[in-house]
Amino acid sequence: MGTERRYLTLKAFCEELGVAKSTFYDWCAKGRAPRYIKLPNGEIRIRRTDLEAWLESREVAA
Template sequence: MATAKPRGTLTLAELCDELQISRSTFYDWRAKGRAPRCLKLPNGDLRIRRTDLDRWLTTLEDAA
C-alpha cells in the first residue's frame, strides 16, 4: 500500500528527477550533511518539503 504524499513535498524519486541526480548521489550528499532537509515518515520513506529544497538551492547560488 502506497503512503500518502503530504502536500508541498517531493518524493525521493521526484527530487532526484528534478535535480537530475541518482539516488546514490542523494544518499552520499545526505551522509555528508550536504542534502536538503528531509522528513522521515514512519514507514522509512523520505519526503522533501518544496520550501526546504528551494531554500537549499538558494544557498548554492553563492557557491557557484
C-alpha cells in the same frame, strides 16, 4: 506550469535535479543534502520550500 507538490518524494526530487538516489544518500552522509522528513515507513519526503532554500544557499555569485 501546473501546481507543484508541497512535498516531493525522493524519486521526484532526484528526477527534478537529475541526480541518482545514491547521490542523495551520499549528500546525506556528508551533511550536504536538503532538510528532509523520514516517514515511519522509511520513505523520504522533501518540502518544496526546503528544496528552494537549499538551492538558494548554493547559488554562486558570478
